Amino acid sequence: MKARHRVSQFVTYALLAIMLVIALFPIYWIxxxxxxxSAQIYALVPSLWPTNPTGIGxxxxxxxxxxxxxxxxxxxxxxxxxxxxIFLSSLAAYALARFQFAGREFIGxxxxxxxxxxxxxxxxxxxxxVTRLGLAQSIVxxxxxxxxxxxxxxxxxxxxxxxxxxxxxEEAAMIDGCSRLGALRHVTLxxxxxxxxxxxxxxxxxxxSEYLYALVILSGQTQTIPIGxxxxxxxxxxxxxxxxxxxxxxxxxxxILYTVASRYIVSGLTLGGVKG
Amino acid sequence: xxxxxxxxxxxxxxxxxxxxxxxxAILNACAPTPEPTKAPAPTAVPPxxxxxxxxxxxxxxxxxxVAPTAAPKAAFDWKRFKGExxxxxxxxxxxxxxxxxxxxxxxxxxxxxxxxxxxxEQQQRQKLAVEFASGQTSFDVVYYxxxxxxxxxxxxxxxxxxxxxxxxxxxxxxxxDWNDFSAAGKxxxxxxxxxxxxxxxxIDYCIVYCNKELFAAKNVPLPKTxxxxxxxxxxxxxxxxxxxxxxxxxxxxxxxxxxxxxxLGWDIxxxxxxxxxxxxxxxxxxxAKMYQNLMKNYAPPGVGGFNWNESQSAFAxxxxxxxxxxxxxxxxxxxxxxxxxxxKVAYVxxxxxxxxxxxGMTGDGMGVSAFxxxxxxxxxxCMWAASKAMLxxxxxxxxxxxxxNSVYTxxxxxxxxxxxxxxxxxxxxxxxxxxxxxxxxVPVTEFRDIFGVALNNMIGGADAAxxxxxxxxxxxxxxxxxxx
Numbered sequence: 139m140k141a142r143h144r145v146s147q148f149v150t151y152a153l154l155a156i157m158l159v160i161a162l163f164p165i166y167w168i169x170x171x172x173x174x175x176s177a178q179i180y181a182l183v184p185s186l187w188p189t190n191p192t193g194i195g196x197x198x199x200x201x202x203x204x205x206x207x208x209x210x211x212x213x214x215x216x217x218x219x220x221x222x223x224i225f226l227s228s229l230a231a232y233a234l235a236r237f238q239f240a241g242r243e244f245i246g247x248x249x250x251x252x253x254x255x256x257x258x259x260x261x262x263x264x265x266x267x268v269t270r271l272g273l274a275q276s277i278v279x280x281x282x283x284x285x286x287x288x289x290x291x292x293x294x295x296x297x298x299x300x301x302x303x304x305x306x307x308e309e310a311a312m313i314d315g316c317s318r319l320g321a322l323r324h325v326t327l328x329x330x331x332x333x334x335x336x337x338x339x340x341x342x343x344x345x346x347s348e349y350l351y352a353l354v355i356l357s358g359q360t361q362t363i364p365i366g367x368x369x370x371x372x373x374x375x376x377x378x379x380x381x382x383x384x385x386x387x388x389x390x391x392x393x394i395l396y397t398v399a400s401r402y403i404v405s406g407l408t409l410g411g412v413k414g
Numbered sequence: 415x416x417x418x419x420x421x422x423x424x425x426x427x428x429x430x431x432x433x434x435x436x437x438x439a440i441l442n443a444c445a446p447t448p449e450p451t452k453a454p455a456p457t458a459v460p461p462x463x464x465x466x467x468x469x470x471x472x473x474x475x476x477x478x479x480v481a482p483t484a485a486p487k488a489a490f491d492w493k494r495f496k497g498e499x500x501x502x503x504x505x506x507x508x509x510x511x512x513x514x515x516x517x518x519x520x521x522x523x524x525x526x527x528x529x530x531x532x533x534x535e536q537q538q539r540q541k542l543a544v545e546f547a548s549g550q551t552s553f554d555v556v557y558y559x560x561x562x563x564x565x566x567x568x569x570x571x572x573x574x575x576x577x578x579x580x581x582x583x584x585x586x587x588x589x590x591d592w593n594d595f596s597a598a599g600k601x602x603x604x605x606x607x608x609x610x611x612x613x614x615x616x617i618d619y620c621i622v623y624c625n626k627e628l629f630a631a632k633n634v635p636l637p638k639t640x641x642x643x644x645x646x647x648x649x650x651x652x653x654x655x656x657x658x659x660x661x662x663x664x665x666x667x668x669x670x671x672x673x674x675x676x677x678l679g680w681d682i683x684x685x686x687x688x689x690x691x692x693x694x695x696x697x698x699x700x701x702a703k704m705y706q707n708l709m710k711n712y713a714p715p716g717v718g719g720f721n722w723n724e725s726q727s728a729f730a731x732x733x734x735x736x737x738x739x740x741x742x743x744x745x746x747x748x749x750x751x752x753x754x755x756x757x758k759v760a761y762v763x764x765x766x767x768x769x770x771x772x773x774g775m776t777g778d779g780m781g782v783s784a785f786x787x788x789x790x791x792x793x794x795x796c797m798w799a800a801s802k803a804m805l806x807x808x809x810x811x812x813x814x815x816x817x818x819n820s821v822y823t824x825x826x827x828x829x830x831x832x833x834x835x836x837x838x839x840x841x842x843x844x845x846x847x848x849x850x851x852x853x854x855x856v857p858v859t860e861f862r863d864i865f866g867v868a869l870n871n872m873i874g875g876a877d878a879a880x881x882x883x884x885x886x887x888x889x890x891x892x893x894x895x896x897x898x
Contacts, residue, residue: 266550
């Protein structure tokens with residue numbers, strides 16, 4: 139019996155180890171490519187570790203490109219959009235979850251449809267809108283456009299989450315003198331913490347790595363990380379050291395966010411998903 | 415009497431506000447795309463609708479001569495648009511760099527301020543497609559590739575017809591001289607209906623770079639025919655000494671270019687003027703077999719992953735006896751810092767194929783956005799960018815062949831040339847047999863991708879006829895849809 143348990147445990151760990159390798163290998167490959175000399179990057183037989191590691195990719199990235207500005211632009215856009223999306227979505231989701239009004243189901247469905255619409259369908263009309271508002275060629279345009287993706291998703295997830303929470307807590311708070319908004323702020327939102335964190339991180343990651351809208355809306359002087367790094371492919375030739383160094387550095391904030399908040403993300407997304 | 419807003423009411427309205435932002439996306443999707451603004455006023459010959467397919471990509475079209483108008487109303491003045499500001503969307507390449515470097519000169523000459531943007535080529539192409547499709551461009555003047563975007567731009571009339579300007583002496587600098595542009599350059603600029611959509615800046619011809627030292631060591635003559643290429647590759651191929659007979663583009667998409675260059679030797683276009691695909695013709699199969707033979711048997715290992723830069727590296731390191739590619743790589747090959755073949759390169763005009771001798775060409779130029787509200791200043795920028803002085807600068811930098819004939823005899827440009835005179839002779843000779851290699855169609859990228867996979871498979875040993883048939887079947891509906 140004990141032996142069988144050990145075998146089962148061994149198989150479990152072996153499978154987990156294989157999955158871990160599969161999951162981490164791309165990151166490992168990005169890292170070693172960022173420090174490989176050019177000749178080894180293009181070698182016919184790829185090596186798993188560079189013989190003469192070089193930091194030229196990292197140095198060039200900071201000294202010869204506008205990498206710091208790209209990171210700054212991406213961070214500003216991601217933080218503002220994520221925070222405003224949570225704010226707008228919380229209000230919308232709360233109303234959809236708690237109130238009965240005509241067209242509620244229809245609005246809920248519209249939100250889902252808006253989320254499912256591929257961005258490629260929307261970027262031309264959105265570009266026209268942003269241009270007419272005079273927001274093109276600046277990150278303000280992105281702050282205006284990204285919520286069209288993040289708000290539907292966040293509203294959809296948070297609506298499901300709010301519905302999963304018992305209304306008794308809010309009613310108790312209101313009996314004790316709390317207003318409706320006070321109950322939302324002091325009772326419902328803290329209880330929905332995992333859902334809020336999960337949607338914030340989703341919105342942040344989306345803005346951090348979004349390419350299509352940023353390409354269309356921004357100009358050469360103002361860029362975000364994905365556009366800046368893609369611009370390092372000149373005349374079909376990618377500057378692999380710099381691109382991989384950039385990918386390595388810019389994945390750090392996302393990795394930290396997911397690591398710190400992994401518990402919330404799992405419970406937030408699963409609960410919202412099941413009850414949706 | 416004002417109605418007090420209850421909390422419930424407030425939250426309801428908040429819901430509508432929040433969901434409103436979300437549903438804005440849907441509404442936007444339904445928004446109609448505005449009609450493109452009109453191109454400049456009709457020219458002497460009204461442009462015909464561009465429903466007809468692209469002009470055949472055979473020999474360069476007959477030179478387009480622009481007749482000067484009878485008597486100039488006023489003299490040309492570079493300062494005519496003083497105080498205006500325009501945006502130029504360029505590309506990160508030598509031409510773009512030279513324009514940006516000398517931008518001050520244009521600003522001082524004209525009093526026009528220029529905001530220049532230089533994204534990478536692929537990004538710029540994606541951006542262009544979106545902005546033009548939206549009918550609102552953030553730029554007034556644009557640098558683009560004829561061999562990739564000519565049909566797309568021409569079909570949609572995204573760039574303005576500049577014949578009005580060319581015919582107006584008050585809009586053309588007296589020494590600018592449209593007739594100095596080569597026939598090939600004018601052919602690239604001209605649409606099938608006679609519109610002139612751009613000013614050609616650069617033309618790239620396919621040539622064969624040969625390592626003279628390796629050829630001399632085995633007493634092999636430089637190739638004059640396709641058979642000579644194969645025979646020389648066979649004789650000079652010596653992998654034991656790390657010497658390979660031939661190198662070229664094997665990477666998917668990039669490799670289609672090489673096949674199209676070679677195919678001109680059979681005197682056929684890959685897609686004819688009626689948009690019939692010649693990709694399964696006996697000539698196309700023969701050409702693919704030649705490509706397969708050279709790349710599979712005489713090229714360095716891993717050539718299936720080679721683009722022009724890997725091919726250039728192999729040739730510059732002295733590892734390849736021949737390299738077939740665009741004419742613009744002489745400067746790095748003659749640079750002692752990056753090349754081991756300095757002074758050893760023979761620049762050979764594309765040899766004669768089984769039926770004809772053509773030098774496949776690509777080209778770039780500058781156009782005025784049809785949606786620009788500052789077409790006059792934008793035209794001035796195009797004119798300056800393709801002026802004798804500017805193209806002579808590009809030529810001297812060794813960036814490739816230029817569209818103006820005069821640069822090849824410009825003493826200053828020749829004096830400061832960073833590449834051998836032999837290269838200039840090859841460029842001039844190639845200009846006489848230049849012919850567009852890639853089809854002038856909208857889905858050029860799809861064409862290159864699909865046939866690129868087929869060619870790449872051939873390097874791995876796949877049957878040429880089968881691969882070409884498969885690729886043709888896949889591409890046919892894409893082409894039909896693009897012209898629907």
